[in-house]
Amino acid sequence: MKKVLFAVLAVVLAFGVAVAKDYEVKKKAGDFDVEVRIDKNPPVVGDNNFTIAVRDAAGKDITDAKVVIDYSMPAMPGMPAMNYKTDAMIKGNLYKGTMNLSMSGPWNIAVKITKAGKTSTAKFTVDAK
Numbered sequence: 001m002k003k004v005l006f007a008v009l010a011v012v013l014a015f016g017v018a019v020a021k022d023y024e025v026k027k028k029a030g031d032f033d034v035e036v037r038i039d040k041n042p043p044v045v046g047d048n049n050f051t052i053a054v055r056d057a058a059g060k061d062i063t064d065a066k067v068v069i070d071y072s073m074p075a076m077p078g079m080p081a082m083n084y085k086t087d088a089m090i091k092g093n094l095y096k097g098t099m100n101l102s103m104s105g106p107w108n109i110a111v112k113i114t115k116a117g118k119t120s121t122a123k124f125t126v127d128a129k
Contacts, residue, residue: 030120065115
């Protein structure tokens with residue numbers, strides 16, 4: 001009986017990990033609605049793939065902007081500040097890319113959207129594990 005219970009529990013846990021939701025954030029950046037999804041929840045040390053949807057006020061996808069992600073961790077005792085940048089590339093109607101979080105802890109994320117010479121920014125924080 002214990003073996004059956006253990007097997008059922010293992011399947012339930014494996015299924016739960018397999019369908020875990022992405023980390024998702026919805027923010028405003030100027031006139032744009034921005035939805036960021038990171039493939040790991042919570043984000044982890046190492047590579048984290050992201051997708052970004054940028055929409056105007058009417059809900060129309062914006063696919064002709066330049067999207068950059070700046071991510072940083074502030075300085076701490078014995079450690080300098082860390083600042084990184086990665087370009088998001090358009091694929092269909094989403095911007096995609098990878099950011100490499102070099103250590104666990106709080107990371108400040110800024111999604112910068114440039115269109116027609118104007119830059120708008122959506123900011124949020126993630127806690128990498």
